[in-house]
Amino acid sequence: MDTNLNAVPDVVILRLPLYIRALNVLLNEQKDVVSSRQLGSFLQMEPAQIRKDLSYFGRFGKQGRGYNVEFLVNELGQILGLDRKWLTCLVGMGRLGQAIINYPGFAPEGFDIVAAFDSDTRQIGTDVGGIKVLPMLSIGPTIEKRKVAIAIVAVPAQQAQSVVDQLIHAGIKGILNYAPVALKVPTDIVMRNIDPVVSLQSLTFYLLRNQQR
Amino acid sequence: MDTNLNAVPDVVILRLPLYIRALNVLLNEQKDVVSSRQLGSFLQMEPAQIRKDLSYFGRFGKQGRGYNVEFLVNELGQILGLDRKWLTCLVGMGRLGQAIINYPGFAPEGFDIVAAFDSDTRQIGTDVGGIKVLPMLSIGPTIEKRKVAIAIVAVPAQQAQSVVDQLIHAGIKGILNYAPVALKVPTDIVMRNIDPVVSLQSLTFYLLRNQQR
Numbered sequence: 001m002d003t004n005l006n007a008v009p010d011v012v013i014l015r016l017p018l019y020i021r022a023l024n025v026l027l028n029e030q031k032d033v034v035s036s037r038q039l040g041s042f043l044q045m046e047p048a049q050i051r052k053d054l055s056y057f058g059r060f061g062k063q064g065r066g067y068n069v070e071f072l073v074n075e076l077g078q079i080l081g082l083d084r085k086w087l088t089c090l091v092g093m094g095r096l097g098q099a100i101i102n103y104p105g106f107a108p109e110g111f112d113i114v115a116a117f118d119s120d121t122r123q124i125g126t127d128v129g130g131i132k133v134l135p136m137l138s139i140g141p142t143i144e145k146r147k148v149a150i151a152i153v154a155v156p157a158q159q160a161q162s163v164v165d166q167l168i169h170a171g172i173k174g175i176l177n178y179a180p181v182a183l184k185v186p187t188d189i190v191m192r193n194i195d196p197v198v199s200l201q202s203l204t205f206y207l208l209r210n211q212q213r
Numbered sequence: 214m215d216t217n218l219n220a221v222p223d224v225v226i227l228r229l230p231l232y233i234r235a236l237n238v239l240l241n242e243q244k245d246v247v248s249s250r251q252l253g254s255f256l257q258m259e260p261a262q263i264r265k266d267l268s269y270f271g272r273f274g275k276q277g278r279g280y281n282v283e284f285l286v287n288e289l290g291q292i293l294g295l296d297r298k299w300l301t302c303l304v305g306m307g308r309l310g311q312a313i314i315n316y317p318g319f320a321p322e323g324f325d326i327v328a329a330f331d332s333d334t335r336q337i338g339t340d341v342g343g344i345k346v347l348p349m350l351s352i353g354p355t356i357e358k359r360k361v362a363i364a365i366v367a368v369p370a371q372q373a374q375s376v377v378d379q380l381i382h383a384g385i386k387g388i389l390n391y392a393p394v395a396l397k398v399p400t401d402i403v404m405r406n407i408d409p410v411v412s413l414q415s416l417t418f419y420l421l422r423n424q425q426r
Contacts, residue, residue: 005422011224017414021395080414081421088413099309104370105393105410149420150413157317173423174416176409180318182234190419192412196389197318199405200301200363201230201293203387206403207362208294209218210386 005079008056015053016076018043023073035066085110087146089172091163092154093118093133096178100154101129111150115142119159136166143170150174157181164191218292221269228266229289231256236286248279298323300359302385304376305367306331306346309391313367314342324363328355332372349379356383363387370394377404 022042026034036047036054043050054060057079060067077083088111090097101113115138116131118124123133134142142148151172155163160179167175168189175191177183185191235255239247249260249267256263267273270292273280290296301324303310314326328351329344331337336346347355355361364385368376373392380388381402388404390396398404 005418013418014415016418017411020414021411025395079418081417082414086413086417086420094312095308095315096312099307099312100409102308103393103409105408106413109410109414111410111413150416152409174413174420176412176416180316182238188423190416190423192416194407194409194412195318196313196316196365196407197322197324198230198234199389199407200299200319200324200387201233201295201322202227203363203389203403203405204294204299205218205226205229205292207299207387210401210403 012053012056013080016080019050019053020073020076020080020082023069023076026069027073031069033066034069034072039067082110085112086150087148088113088150088152089115089117089139089143089148090152090154091117091136091139091167092156092159092178093120093123093128094154094156097154098128100152100178101131113152114146115148117142136163139166140170143167143172148172150176152176152178154178225266225269226293229293232263232266233286233289233293233295236282236289239282240286244282246279247282247285252280295323298325299363300361301326301363301365302328302330302352302356302361303365303367304330304349304352304380305369305372305391306333306336306341307367307369310367311341313365313391314344326365327359328361330355349376352379353383356380356385361385363389365389365391367391 022039036050039050040047060072060075090101090113093116097116101116106113113131116128116133117136117139118133119136124135126133149172151167153160153163153175157179160177160181161183164175164183164185168185173189175185175189176194177191178194180195183191235252249263252263253260273285273288303314303326306329310329314329319326326344329341329346330349330352331346332349337348339346362385364380366373366376366388370392373390373394374396377388377396377398381398386402388398388402389407390404391407393408396404
């Protein structure tokens with residue numbers, strides 16, 4: 001593909017996983033071809049927006065013929081790097097960490113949690129979901145040895161920045177942060193924040209508007 | 214305000230909480246006025262995008278003078294309904310539910326978790342974070358009696374749809390879903406999904422691109 005991936009807006013990248021989910025549902029329903037209108041009604045998006053988003057990556061559909069579902073889902077998966085395994089570690093094995101390591105959604109999508117760390121001596125050495133909890137001092141050596149690319153951070157807010165600094169120092173390039181705090185990372189590190197409050201704060205807009213109808 | 218709130222795109226509403234966070238940081242730094250350029254560099258967004266987003270809600274800034282930080286943060290908070298308390302309940306008191314009820318971010322932002330439910334008889338009657346866990350049968354009466362508006366769903370995927378149906382039947386209008394499954398809700402119900410895999414799936418795009426540089 002002779003696409004300039006640097007030119008693709010972040011919001012478009014953020015939408016690709018949603019397209020992939022929708023396409024996988026259609027694939028399961030034995031659909032071969034889908035139009036931007038059908039995909040739009042599925043995702044509650046404008047067809048023009050979908051066509052524009054996909055056009056960043058080259059020609060996926062023939063004018064008026066729709067998209068080949070299987071081809072599109074594979075291409076988008078490749079663009080996002082979902083055709084490979086991503087070794088992932090988890091820092092923080094409190095209630096949240098325990099919930100994350102038992103979350104069934106990561107492994108089937110290629111995110112293999114291969115190491116877990118905690119500072120609590122009562123946790124260290126225990127086996128959680130088949131993974132042995134290691135002390136924080138092991139972060140560096142483990143990440144280097146196993147070539148872990150992604151870290152999930154589930155420590156309390158006040159520890160999060162120092163943990164993230166350690167992870168980056170050890171070579172981690174991607175971080176999924178659950179701690180309710182704004183963290184600073186260098187520009188070559190990619191970070192996503194799980195923030196339930198932000199989700200609730202946009203939800204209230206609609207509750208209010210629907211009340212006033 | 215004589216704005217037609219129905220005309221505001223969802224993506225704009227989703228960005229308002231991020232503006233509010235940035236403005237609160239500026240307010241703490243005793244900043245009185247902020248330009249769209251400053252806000253843009255803070256949020257890594259185009260100033261023109263910020264001006265366009267805010268223009269949906271009327272005139273917040275004077276041409277070339279920037280925005281009054283305190284005024285803007287209050288107005289946006291009012292638009293989102295963040296100037297009031299939202300009674301919230303939590304369904305599912307497993308590891309994830311326990312982590313959520315102990316999450317320190319909800320109450321300061323006006324989301325008061327006032328009730329918790331679980332189907333596990335070992336959980337029912339116990340006190341978690343100052344809240345007594347009630348049986349699932351209590352969902353209807355509790356929500357009606359206490360006028361709970363929002364529900365957080367932290368049950369396993371296979372139970373989520375039935376729980377959501379019960380919640381809606383009881384009068385819940387807004388749902389924050391943690392279960393890794395696509396749920397169906399009527400059009401007058403607002404639902405947000407916490408989905409860590411979707412966050413990871415867009416993150417990998419950048420990891421891949423940075424590797425190839």
